[in-house]
Amino acid sequence: MDWLFFFEVSLAGLGFGALYALTAVAFVVIYKATRVINLAMGEMLMLGAYMFFGFAAALALPIWAALILALVGGALLGLILERLVIRPMLGESPISVFMVTIGLSSVFIGLVEIIWTAAPRSLPSFLPSDPIFIGDAFVAPKTFWSFVIAAVVIAVFLVLFRFWRGGVALRATASDQGAAYGMGINVPMVYSLAWGVAGLLAAGAGVLLGSIAGISSEMGFFGLTVLVVVIVGGLDSVLGALLAGLLIGWVESLAGVYLGGEYEHLVTFMILMVVLLLRPWGLFGTREIERL
Amino acid sequence: MTMRNRTSELFLGVASGLLLGLMTAGSAIADDPEEAEVGVEADVEDAIVIGGSIPMTGVFAFAGLQFNDGFRDFVQWINEEHGGVQGRKFRYVGQDTGYDPDQSVGVFRRITSREDVHFYFGDSTAFSQTINSALNRQDILMTGASFASELNNPEEYPLQFLLGPDYSEQVGVLLEYIANEDPGARVAFVYSDTEFGRDPINASVERAEDLGLTVAETIVTPPGAADISSAALEHRRARPDYTIFHGYILSPIPDFIERSRQMGMETRFMGTYYTMDQGIIDEMGDAADGFMGVMPYRYYYDEEADDYPIMRTIREMNDEYRATTYIQAWLVGMLLKEIVNATLEAGDELTGTNMRRALDSLEDIDTGGVIGVPVTFRGNSIPVGRIYRADVEAGRMVPVSDWIDLTEE
Numbered sequence: 001m002d003w004l005f006f007f008e009v010s011l012a013g014l015g016f017g018a019l020y021a022l023t024a025v026a027f028v029v030i031y032k033a034t035r036v037i038n039l040a041m042g043e044m045l046m047l048g049a050y051m052f053f054g055f056a057a058a059l060a061l062p063i064w065a066a067l068i069l070a071l072v073g074g075a076l077l078g079l080i081l082e083r084l085v086i087r088p089m090l091g092e093s094p095i096s097v098f099m100v101t102i103g104l105s106s107v108f109i110g111l112v113e114i115i116w117t118a119a120p121r122s123l124p125s126f127l128p129s130d131p132i133f134i135g136d137a138f139v140a141p142k143t144f145w146s147f148v149i150a151a152v153v154i155a156v157f158l159v160l161f162r163f164w165r166g167g168v169a170l171r172a173t174a175s176d177q178g179a180a181y182g183m184g185i186n187v188p189m190v191y192s193l194a195w196g197v198a199g200l201l202a203a204g205a206g207v208l209l210g211s212i213a214g215i216s217s218e219m220g221f222f223g224l225t226v227l228v229v230v231i232v233g234g235l236d237s238v239l240g241a242l243l244a245g246l247l248i249g250w251v252e253s254l255a256g257v258y259l260g261g262e263y264e265h266l267v268t269f270m271i272l273m274v275v276l277l278l279r280p281w282g283l284f285g286t287r288e289i290e291r292l
Numbered sequence: 293m294t295m296r297n298r299t300s301e302l303f304l305g306v307a308s309g310l311l312l313g314l315m316t317a318g319s320a321i322a323d324d325p326e327e328a329e330v331g332v333e334a335d336v337e338d339a340i341v342i343g344g345s346i347p348m349t350g351v352f353a354f355a356g357l358q359f360n361d362g363f364r365d366f367v368q369w370i371n372e373e374h375g376g377v378q379g380r381k382f383r384y385v386g387q388d389t390g391y392d393p394d395q396s397v398g399v400f401r402r403i404t405s406r407e408d409v410h411f412y413f414g415d416s417t418a419f420s421q422t423i424n425s426a427l428n429r430q431d432i433l434m435t436g437a438s439f440a441s442e443l444n445n446p447e448e449y450p451l452q453f454l455l456g457p458d459y460s461e462q463v464g465v466l467l468e469y470i471a472n473e474d475p476g477a478r479v480a481f482v483y484s485d486t487e488f489g490r491d492p493i494n495a496s497v498e499r500a501e502d503l504g505l506t507v508a509e510t511i512v513t514p515p516g517a518a519d520i521s522s523a524a525l526e527h528r529r530a531r532p533d534y535t536i537f538h539g540y541i542l543s544p545i546p547d548f549i550e551r552s553r554q555m556g557m558e559t560r561f562m563g564t565y566y567t568m569d570q571g572i573i574d575e576m577g578d579a580a581d582g583f584m585g586v587m588p589y590r591y592y593y594d595e596e597a598d599d600y601p602i603m604r605t606i607r608e609m610n611d612e613y614r615a616t617t618y619i620q621a622w623l624v625g626m627l628l629k630e631i632v633n634a635t636l637e638a639g640d641e642l643t644g645t646n647m648r649r650a651l652d653s654l655e656d657i658d659t660g661g662v663i664g665v666p667v668t669f670r671g672n673s674i675p676v677g678r679i680y681r682a683d684v685e686a687g688r689m690v691p692v693s694d695w696i697d698l699t700e701e
Contacts, residue, residue: 005529012521076311119354120542122575131554138528140551143521213518214543214575218351221516249519256522261512262485 008137009257010250015143016212017249018150019205023222024229024241025154026201031235032174033194035094036086039101041202042223043108044081048074048203049123049210049219050116056124063126071203078199082192105220112217120216127211146208153204154242157197161238166193174236225252225265228272234285244283247271328360331367331383334407340376340632340642342367342624343403344386344413345396347437352391354571355437355617356415360386362621363413365609370629377632386413393418404430410642411628414438417487420452427451431644433631433651435624437617439565441491444672451644453651454673455623456588456663457698460492462564463536464499465586465677465696470534471503478508480532480559482523482548485512489539492564496536508532513544520544524551527559536562542572546579553579560584569616570689573682581684584692586677589619589662591689600661602626623662630657664695675699 023045030038038044051073055066085104089097112118127145131138161167173180173190181187209222229248233240248268255267281287326348332339342363347356367382376382385403389396396419403409412427414420414436420443427434434452443449444458457465463481470477479500483489493510500507509530511523527535527548535552537545540563549561563585566572570591573580590596590603592614597603606614606622634650635642656666667674675698680689 005525008525009522012519012525016519016521073311080311113349113353117353118349118351119571120351120575122542122546122577125577129550129554131556138525138555140521140524140554142547142550143519209518213520213547216351216543218516219518222518252519253522256514257526261514261517261523264514264517 004136007135008139009253011134011137011139012143013250013253014246015139015147015249016253017246018147018154019209019212019245020226020229020249021242021245022150022154022201022208023205023226024233024245025157025238026198026205027226027230028233028236028238028241029170029194029201030198031230032238033170034082034086034191036097036101037094037235038198039098039223039227040081040104040108040220041198041226042220043105044074044077044199044202045206045209045222046112046215046217046220047077047108047206048199049206049215050112051203052207052210053116053121053123053215056126057121063124067207070207071200074203074206075196075200078195078197078202079192081199082195086195087188087191105223109217109220116217118217120214122214123207123210125211142212146212149208150205153201157201158238166190170194225268228268231272231282232275234282236286237282237284240282240284326388328364328384328386330364331371332381334383336381336383338380339383339408340380340411340628341407341409342382342384342411342413342628343400343407343409344384345389345399345403345415345419346386346413347391347415348386348388350389350391352415352437355566355615356388356391358615358617359413359415359437359621361614362618363625365606366622366625369605369609370625377629378636380632380636383407385409389415389419391415393422397422400426404432410632411647413624417443420449424449424452427644433644433647435627437620439673440487441495446672449672451648452672453669455620455627456565456673457586457675457677458492458673459488459538459564460495460499461673461675461698462586462588462677463492463496463538464675464698466534466536466562466564466584466679467496467500467503467505468696468698469679469693471505474533476504476506477533478506478531480509480511480527480530480535481507482511482513482527482535482537484515484517484539486515486539489515492538517544520548521551524548524555527552528555528557531557532559534562535559536564537567538564541566542575546576549576549579549583562586565616568680568689570613570687571615573684573689574687576682578684580682583682584679587616587680587689588674588677589616589623590664591616591680592619593688594691597661602660602662605660619662623659626659626662627651627657630654665697668699670699 027041030036048070052066052070055061055069127142129141132141132144169185169190173187229244230241233244252264256264346360347353363384367384371381387399389399396415412432412434417438417440420436420438435455439454439459441458441460483493497507511526513520513523561583568585568587631647631650635646640646655668678691678695679693681692683690
């Protein structure tokens, strides 16, 4: 067993797992606040990446400006979706809302193909490209820096979630909506906030993912693996999203090398199956989660 | 309406407008055609009709729109400059498929039911496989965008042919080049776990060994994989002299090359036809520098292009670079011109079977410079290609070999 190689493969997997974790947090925020399973998350991520592309490549704005505008666009997208599409569905059965988000993902793919065409493209590179070594182990700079950025964003999010008034309101609404109303929390505003924050996180993850793998109208496929991550971690657990993101990234990476690329997704979905059989509410989720 | 409602609606309106502005900033909203009719009218009795299931939208639209333009320009040129073939003029009818095999079949049925189609163009391997029995039944000759090795079988696919070397032959041309330049070199294959990706691998591993090359590794990536970190590490461990990608258009090739260079590898990277258009190479950015691959046709900007009549015509009709898929459509036209001519000279009707017989009788077909040597079909393919290397600074693909004909082995 070549342990250095194993370590390198593990680092690569954990690095990419951070992107799963970041997107999974966006997924969980929406679920916690509004009980909506948003299957359009991968496509929201894709729209964020395309907005960044529009500003950075087509309009040639500085990278920082393009990034801010893409994040603002992602947040706006979340806010608008909640207000126009999700809120009118309040009180409908979860399966109806679930189906609406599937519809949204198709609409977003169509939108991207209309505005930017379906041709595959590369994002302007903005992450440092000097090789990184941890001891003797090589880590691809894109993987390393996207891990660092994702970790910082998640840390900031967790601090806000814990101490900021909006974060507290979000947690209060998540644990007991009626009590939150009673305490004077503006619950509809919390819904909007959750979708806005999730849109922003998704756009950020989209830009990072696009800078690694390029962008195309099919990149929303990434959301499918993220769905596995949140189910494994527990739909309403931020901690579960973080750990499951890293776990799935790591396992996929090991499977890719030691079993072959054709087994990566197979292993991921086998983990999903085992978790669903043994702990359908996920490793860290709340037990009374409704099954669809 | 309360003040709060009004404020909320105002916010929503402003937010929507802002989002729309953000999304369309710096982008030209695509105005793609969904169908095309070019050439003589449908009621002209002896018209030679080309039908096409063309991916004008969807992931393959970058090629489909070029096919469409190529057919349009060829039909206009042959009708106006030559009065058709033996006085019979051409008509082209193409419809969008969105690169969906079901839609491609639907388009085929629609077009063949309302027109007397003599020749058809398909957009994918899946369509070529699905429509094969209908072609045989309706006696229509077809070619298309696919270079699948499976189609290179005249017994199974008697009324179809490929517009160059099949994927195994494309990799064969690359291997031939490597064996000549660097005998005994170590070669790795990196391919996607799709029908497209797997197509040439087994045959190419055998061919590489026959040519005295060492197969260092075959690395498969999951379809649509965003993360190729582990594959890149596996690739480093194999330490190949040459790495051949197949089953991708763009991603993850640039990321793979970048990572390999960051790890200090000096592997030379190569690709097959659909990765080799200048537009795709440009998207690779700096990673493309030195990237090599096989191309069955001349590029628009080829230094010798003006010495050959069809390449000259293409350049006269287009002031700016045209993709290789546009030139591919012209090749269809040139082959069809020869096939129709031979069929009519033999006194036969333009049925699929007769046209196939004519195709088999043709030797050393002159493609007007599109392919650098006179071509003869072997089975259903033309096993000829040339190796080009990307010169990123010049923004061009530069030939590094002569035309390699696998039948001369």
